[in-house]
Amino acid sequence: MTRVVYNGKRNSGPRSPPTSSEIFTPAHEENVRFIYEAWQGVERDLRSQMSGSERGLVEEYVEKVPNPSLKTFKPIDLSDLKRRSTQDAKKS
Secondary structure, three states: OEOOOOOOOOOOOOOOOOOOOOOOOHHHHHHHHHHHHHHHHHHHHHHHHHOOOOOOOOOOOEOOOOOHHHOOOOOOOHHHHHHHHHHHHHHO
């Protein structure tokens, strides 16, 4: 089973103001920044590897023995899920 799931798409437009349920603490913002910067490093290393200038910096993880409980797992589009839940909230 392959575990690379990031699609490279990023919403670069301005963020809408947070709703009352989206109050971000400084610790949350720091965690998001850390993960974003770390992922940027992975993407940079992957581009270097693909261009042939570096070898072996990024390796795709593949399970040797797939987990049987994940056999029926179907990935979901989180953007679509959020969009639908926002639309549902507006209807009620």
